[in-house]
Amino acid sequence: xxxxxxxxxxxxxxxxxxxxxxxxxxxxxxxxxxxxxxxxxxxxxxxxxxxxxxxxxxxxxxxxxxxxxxxxxxxxxxxxxxxxxxxxxxxxxxxxxxxxxxxxxxxxxxxxxxxxxxxxxxxxxxxxxxxxxxxxxxxxxxxxxxxxxxxxxxxxxxxxxxxxxxxxxxxxxxxxxxxxxxxxxxxxxxxxxxxxxxxxxxxxxxxxxxxxxxxxxxxxxx
Numbered sequence: 001x002x003x004x005x006x007x008x009x010x011x012x013x014x015x016x017x018x019x020x021x022x023x024x025x026x027x028x029x030x031x032x033x034x035x036x037x038x039x040x041x042x043x044x045x046x047x048x049x050x051x052x053x054x055x056x057x058x059x060x061x062x063x064x065x066x067x068x069x070x071x072x073x074x075x076x077x078x079x080x081x082x083x084x085x086x087x088x089x090x091x092x093x094x095x096x097x098x099x100x101x102x103x104x105x106x107x108x109x110x111x112x113x114x115x116x117x118x119x120x121x122x123x124x125x126x127x128x129x130x131x132x133x134x135x136x137x138x139x140x141x142x143x144x145x146x147x148x149x150x151x152x153x154x155x156x157x158x159x160x161x162x163x164x165x166x167x168x169x170x171x172x173x174x175x176x177x178x179x180x181x182x183x184x185x186x187x188x189x190x191x192x193x194x195x196x197x198x199x200x201x202x203x204x205x206x207x208x209x210x211x212x213x214x215x216x217x218x219x220x221x222x
Contacts, residue, residue: 076174083166098160106151
């Protein structure tokens with residue numbers, strides 16, 4: 001047995017536990033492997049470094065990433081709006097809420113709202129709209145009668161199914177001209193970002209304190 005390799009693996013596990021204190025990665029073999037993959041990409045040479053608008057004048061890569069994510073979100077909303085143009089869905093959030101309920105099963109209102117990264121007032125308006133259409137049903141929680149558990153109704157399943165062809169077309173268009181390998185790499189990178197941001201979002205930190213708190217409590221080193 002190569003005890004040197006065993007020691008190296010043990011040291012890596014210790015480093016993984018230390019750096020994963022905020023649970024960005026699942027605490028299992030899959031999370032450990034993903035952490036190794038994310039931290040073993042090497043250094044990009046100047047020749048391989050991509051161009052972004054404003055780079056020559058000193059614009060930071062972080063600024064470019066933020067802007068591109070905003071642009072992509074707007075493109076996706078445009079295609080989603082087209083996908084539901086001949087339906088009773090008011091926004092893309094309506095069918096995304098239904099898709100989550102169909103795929104993940106019943107959950108409380110706040111669980112569904114957090115799953116979709118919405119503030120409570122916005123999420124409650126969407127849920128109220130779905131209830132008005134009869135697309136979801138709600139019952140009292142067995143654990144707490146003050147809490148409502150919601151699930152997709154048969155009418156909601158039908159409404160969703162009637163639009164799924166267009167919804168699938170919209171999602172395919174959003175992925176654009178990426179090949180399979182590029183799609184997998186993009187998913188890996190976006191998952192890493194999501195694992196960083198979701199725990200912060202879940203804390204419901206006051207906007208006034210958000211930036212200061214994140215800089216003090218979360219490491220932003222590559």
